[in-house]
Amino acid sequence: xxxSLAVTDPVLHDFAEDVGAADPVAVAGGRTRWAVGGxxxxxxxxxxxxxxxxxxxxxxxxxxxxxGTTVAELDAALASHGQRTALPDRGGTxxxxxxxxxxAVETLGRGRLRDAVLQVRYVSAxxxxxxxxxxxxxxxxxxxxxxLMTGSLGTLGLIAEVILRTNPIPAARQWLVASEVxxxxxxxxxxxxxxxxxxxxxxxxxxxxxxxxxxxxxxxxGSVGSFAEADGPPTLPPHRWSLTPAAAAAFxxxxxxxSIGVGTVWxxxxxxxxxxxxxxxxxxxxxxxxxxxxxxxxxxxxxxx
Amino acid sequence: xxxxxxxxxxGAAVVDPLVADLRxxxxxERVRMDGAERALMAKDASVFGxxxxxxxxxxxxxxxxxxxxxxxxxxxxxxxxxGAGTGLAGGAIPLGAPVVVSLQKMNRILEIDEANRxxxxxxxxxxxxxxxxxxxxxxxxxxxxSSQSVCTLGGNVANNSGGPHCLAYGVTDAHIVALEVVLxxxxxxxxxxxxxxxxxxxxxxxxxGGEGTLGITTRIAVRLTRNPPAVRTLLLSFSSxxxxxxxxxxxxxxxxxxxxxxxxxxxxxxxxxxxxxxxxPTDAAAVLLAEIEGLEAGVDIDAARIDExxxxxxxxxxxxxxxxxxxxxxxxxxxTAFGAIAQLAPDYYLHDTVVPRSALADVLEEVYEIADRxxxxxxxxxxxxxxxxxxxxxxxxxxxxxxxxxxxxxxxILRASLAAGGVLSGEHGIGVEKQRFMGELxxxxxxxxxxxxxxxxxxxxxxxxxxxLPEGHSCADIQQLRAVPTGVWG
Ligand SMILES: Cc1cc2nc3c(=O)[nH]c(=O)nc-3n(C[C@H](O)[C@H](O)[C@H](O)COP(=O)(O)OP(=O)(O)OC[C@H]3O[C@@H](n4cnc5c(N)ncnc54)[C@H](O)[C@@H]3O)c2cc1C
Numbered sequence: 001x002x003x004s005l006a007v008t009d010p011v012l013h014d015f016a017e018d019v020g021a022a023d024p025v026a027v028a029g030g031r032t033r034w035a036v037g038g039x040x041x042x043x044x045x046x047x048x049x050x051x052x053x054x055x056x057x058x059x060x061x062x063x064x065x066x067x068g069t070t071v072a073e074l075d076a077a078l079a080s081h082g083q084r085t086a087l088p089d090r091g092g093t094x095x096x097x098x099x100x101x102x103x104a105v106e107t108l109g110r111g112r113l114r115d116a117v118l119q120v121r122y123v124s125a126x127x128x129x130x131x132x133x134x135x136x137x138x139x140x141x142x143x144x145x146x147x148l149m150t151g152s153l154g155t156l157g158l159i160a161e162v163i164l165r166t167n168p169i170p171a172a173r174q175w176l177v178a179s180e181v182x183x184x185x186x187x188x189x190x191x192x193x194x195x196x197x198x199x200x201x202x203x204x205x206x207x208x209x210x211x212x213x214x215x216x217x218x219x220x221x222g223s224v225g226s227f228a229e230a231d232g233p234p235t236l237p238p239h240r241w242s243l244t245p246a247a248a249a250a251f252x253x254x255x256x257x258x259s260i261g262v263g264t265v266w267x268x269x270x271x272x273x274x275x276x277x278x279x280x281x282x283x284x285x286x287x288x289x290x291x292x293x294x295x296x297x298x299x300x301x302x303x304x305x
Numbered sequence: 306x307x308x309x310x311x312x313x314x315x316g317a318a319v320v321d322p323l324v325a326d327l328r329x330x331x332x333x334e335r336v337r338m339d340g341a342e343r344a345l346m347a348k349d350a351s352v353f354g355x356x357x358x359x360x361x362x363x364x365x366x367x368x369x370x371x372x373x374x375x376x377x378x379x380x381x382x383x384x385x386x387x388g389a390g391t392g393l394a395g396g397a398i399p400l401g402a403p404v405v406v407s408l409q410k411m412n413r414i415l416e417i418d419e420a421n422r423x424x425x426x427x428x429x430x431x432x433x434x435x436x437x438x439x440x441x442x443x444x445x446x447x448x449x450x451s452s453q454s455v456c457t458l459g460g461n462v463a464n465n466s467g468g469p470h471c472l473a474y475g476v477t478d479a480h481i482v483a484l485e486v487v488l489x490x491x492x493x494x495x496x497x498x499x500x501x502x503x504x505x506x507x508x509x510x511x512x513x514g515g516e517g518t519l520g521i522t523t524r525i526a527v528r529l530t531r532n533p534p535a536v537r538t539l540l541l542s543f544s545s546x547x548x549x550x551x552x553x554x555x556x557x558x559x560x561x562x563x564x565x566x567x568x569x570x571x572x573x574x575x576x577x578x579x580x581x582x583x584x585x586p587t588d589a590a591a592v593l594l595a596e597i598e599g600l601e602a603g604v605d606i607d608a609a610r611i612d613e614x615x616x617x618x619x620x621x622x623x624x625x626x627x628x629x630x631x632x633x634x635x636x637x638x639x640x641t642a643f644g645a646i647a648q649l650a651p652d653y654y655l656h657d658t659v660v661p662r663s664a665l666a667d668v669l670e671e672v673y674e675i676a677d678r679x680x681x682x683x684x685x686x687x688x689x690x691x692x693x694x695x696x697x698x699x700x701x702x703x704x705x706x707x708x709x710x711x712x713x714x715x716x717x718i719l720r721a722s723l724a725a726g727g728v729l730s731g732e733h734g735i736g737v738e739k740q741r742f743m744g745e746l747x748x749x750x751x752x753x754x755x756x757x758x759x760x761x762x763x764x765x766x767x768x769x770x771x772x773x774l775p776e777g778h779s780c781a782d783i784q785q786l787r788a789v790p791t792g793v794w795g
Contacts, residue, residue, distance in 0.1 A: 004723070005746055005748070005751065057661070057663075059557060059558035060661050101502065103501070111475075124750070129750070130751055132754065134727075134746070135661070136692055137659075138659050138688070138693050138731040140476075140514050141730050142747065143515065144511055144513065145758065148510065148511045150507055150510070151507050156506075168561070168562065191533070191534055191599070209599065209600065210603035240502075242500045242502040244499040263421075264502065276505060279488070280505060280508055282492075283488075283494065283762055287508075290757035290761050
């Protein structure tokens with residue numbers, strides 16, 4: 001009578017069978033973030049996750065998609081219904097984006113990636129298909145496995161399929177840029193920017209919303225500085241730093257682009273290792289042990305390494 | 306007060322070693338074992354009874370919470386954290402006479418850090434007190450449960466609470482940046498962080514919604530949300546619940562995400578109107594309260610669209626709040642709905658399920674049928690934009706057999722929601738209320754993995770035992786606790 005979350009998709013079952021229950025194994029997506037979290041052990045078998053959009057319910061603002069689908073393909077399908085997700089497109093796959101857990105440049109407008117994952121299906125270390133979360137936009141039924149899997153680099157389970165929350169693409173969008181303005185003042189002048197980026201000299205701001213609101217916000221920005229229209233965000237340096245919003249706004253030197261109000265900084269050099277809270281590290285170690293006692297999932301990788 | 310003191314002192318003469326150690330660790334007056342206190346702690350706001358509280362502790366610092374945890378661990382005693390006790394799933398009900406840790410006295414705002422857009426608060430802080438404090442500075446805390454004038458931030462974190470304005474802003478989880486947590490072994494850990502993408506596993510995300518079974522949160526960094534420059538509030542009247550539900554679906558499908566979309570059926574509207582005279586129409590079969598927040602021009606565009614969509618679905622009247630006072634009155638009506646019930650019946654069971662928005666109208670129809678079949682009066686007031694239903698089943702517990710009928714109807718409503726592709730709970734959690742239904746949604750493997758998450762925080766299953774996971778999927782050494790407390794259906 002009731003509809004459980006039982007997995008009936010034969011494609012996912014085949015994937016689980018490929019993963020099996022024995023040897024070291026990893027999933028490769030677009031390899032756009034292959035180095036994050038350390039080098040994969042040499043002996044790991046490398047698989048690709050299944051692909052395809054399974055169900056797209058635009059009026060529900062949810063999409064069910066297999067992990068190997070590219071973010072670009074998903075974006076195109078959603079855009080045809082005027083929607084988008086929080087996933088950044090870096091040429092990779094949906095599963096890869098979620099496993100890495102990095103937000104889009106436009107986090108302020110699109111939301112955080114972690115908040116977009118409503119349901120996750122993954123293959124466990126025992127080769128079983130597991131479902132966490134649920135198919136609806138609001139849910140506190142049990143423990144939050146989707147949050148745990150997001151950003152876990154596939155070290156707790158190999159992501160096979162997800163249900164994501166989608167959002168409407170705003171009616172109007174415009175990037176503006178100005179030099180010699182205080183980026184904090186820019187962030188304060190705009191009610192809900194899609195992004196505010198600062199490279200030490202210039203400040204870019206993405207306005208999103210109804211067209212008349214954009215006009216009003218552009219006018220308001222006039223009191224902060226002299227803004228010109230821009231085609232998009234600046235080119236981002238390759239390395240990603242995670243800082244507090246306050247620290248990001250005062251990033252010291254070198255070529256960089258800081259996301260104001262968020263704390264991400266793209267820079268020429270990698271971020272030095274961050275000291276982990278020892279207590280949290282102990283919980284993480286127990287988590288890894290509980291989910292993958294023999295360490296066969298994505299061996300060599302560690303979330304946060 | 307005198308009486309309580311005396312009882313406490315008399316108790317002290319026969320104190321068991323656990324209580325003696327707790328009193329030595331805290332201060333004698335902040336460890337209570339008297340009958341009145343224990344009776345108070347045995348229940349929460351749910352209809353489930355049967356809890357038996359051990360000693361109740363009132364810590365004032367993280368160090369004291371750690372001390373309590375260590376004493377409890379030494380005595381192999383379970384603990385249960387408790388905020389305001391407004392939970393509706395029995396999450397704070399003490400099973401197995403645990404040490405009750407009330408966070409009531411830890412209720413300070415520690416720091417407002419505007420540069421990082423967060424505030425550090427203690428878990429016993431009342432939700433509304435935080436937003437009231439922030440408001441003059443241009444900020445607020447977005448999650449606003451209807452119980453916000455009494456419930457605590459720690460309870461909100463543990464239950465991952467929602468509220469009317471979570472439609473656009475997201476539930477509690479999206480607003481928690483970092484947490485200090487005391488684990489059942491007494492260790493204090495920091496989960497998450499103020500930086501953009503904290504390193505490592507998202508343990509903060511795993512902790513939120515853990516219903517007190519993963520440890521006790523002692524400090525919370527909450528995200529600050531800007532106060533909106535413009536707000537429009539609309540009240541739409543309909544001659545059927547179906548038309549109101551359809552309007553909700555159509556608004557979302559049109560690409561509008563209002564701050565709130567709340568539906569009240571006629572029965573509850575009449576009760577509310579009698580209670581607070583908020584100006585709700587008592588002749589409409591259902592009313593839809595829609596609120597849009599943002600910039601001036603956009604909110605008018607969206608309000609006009611909602612008006613249009615409502616009328617296309619047969620809205621008989623569309624009213625716009627003309628002033629802040631009128632707007633506040635409309636919200637007062639919505640938020641005191643549960644209080645209004647008290648005039649109608651001595652008891653109510655407030656249900657909480659989620660269905661896909663497109664299934665709202667069909668499931669609601671089933672809800673009315675189910676209630677009729679079990680001869681129970683049902684009223685509906687719910688977060689329609691999220692598909693989050695809250696059927697309210699009215700009853701008089703003194704009448705023989707009514708509670709059983711209520712629970713039978715409740716179980717059928719759950720199953721109808723699952724059959725429509727929904728889930729067991731949208732914001733109240735599982736607690737002791739819905740454990741036995743977990744297996745109807747999740748497979749054994751799914752539940753086993755939830756248990757793995759749980760055990761990484763609490764390997765010995767000492768935190769709030771007997772909650773969330775059904776028998777057979779939780780820690781084996783506390784099986785004796787899972788005897789269903791009296792008053793729980795079964
Ligand atoms: C009239 C009414 C209206 C309501 N409306 C809503 C609503 O709109 N949305 C909604 O989501 N809920 C609503 N609720 C339910 C309830 O108010 C929320 O779940 C609230 O978050 C509970 O907070 P509390 O402080 O009362 O927690 P309690 O009931 O004391 O505890 C709830 C759970 O949290 C745990 N806990 C408490 N503090 C901590 C801590 N510091 N660390 C770890 N665990 C802890 C407890 O062990 C328990 O499992 C409503 C309740 C009532 C009575």
